[in-house]
Amino acid sequence: MLDPDEITAGLRTKRVGSRVLVYDSTSSTNDAAAEYARNKQNDGLVIFAEQQTAGRGRAGNKWLSTRADSILCSIVLTENIPPTELLSLLCAVAVAEAVGISARIKWPNDIMLGGRKVAGILLESKPNGACIIGIGINCHQSKDSFAAELQPIATSIDIETNSVTDRISLARRLLTSIDHWLELAAESGEKVMDQWRNLSIQLGHRVRLIYSGRQFAGNCIGVDPEKGLILQLDTGGIRMFDAAHSTIAR
Ligand code: BTN
DSSP: OOOOEESSSSOOOOOOOEEEEEEEEEEEEHHHHHHHTGGGGTTEEEEEEEEEEEEEEEGGGOOOOTTTTTTEEEEEOOOOOOOOHHHHHHHHHHHHHHHOOOEEETTTTTEETTTEEEEEEEEOOOOTEEEEEEEEEOOOOOGGGGOOOTTTTTTOHHHHHHHHOOHHHHHHHHHHHHHHHHHHHHOSSSHHHHHHHEEEETTSSSEEEETTTEEEEEEEEEETTTEEEEEEETTTEEEEEGGGGEEOOO
């Protein structure tokens, strides 16, 4: 792993991106960020990489990407961290807004374009209370870049816009957006929830969900900033499902 370059201008925002490090290649930006998260002074530090050799997704999945095709980054938060569910919601809102066009949120952390996944978010908490927000956004992939089994469910911004994404502008929008939503969430979760409702694919629809290995089905009637997705279950009753233990079934 080569030493990262430190970007001192251009990408900076107030809190998120107060320092920005860019690796040519690293195992996972979340791993690199975890080292920095040991020191409280690194709040707001962002790590980017052109390539990951062991990128991770949720639920133990791999996050694969070829060199320079994506935004791969991790944000270190060491203080003033919103409650986990609210943080998860605000990250999804912020990434969807940065991707723009018609990006929508598939709960909890998938960002969808044209019905396919374009970005994912991996939140990891550390024993010292720090949190790492790992974000992968597919930019320059063509359909053939994805493995055959992913082609029906994955996409990139280039594919959906039929143009070449400006990754620097996207990175800038992303950091500004996360910064903005962290600030709003510090005041109240209401605005985050409102925007989540606007962008959610699931709200008002029937959802099949796997929670800690068990299947549940019901109508999605909302989201709670502390307890997660709210379903009116087919079997009767209302139940809430936190983001960390649940996945929407295909
Ligand atoms: C998911 O949808 O499963 C989450 C994917 C998160 C991928 C990003 S890429 C940058 C950061 N480093 C990682 O190893 N994972 C996250």
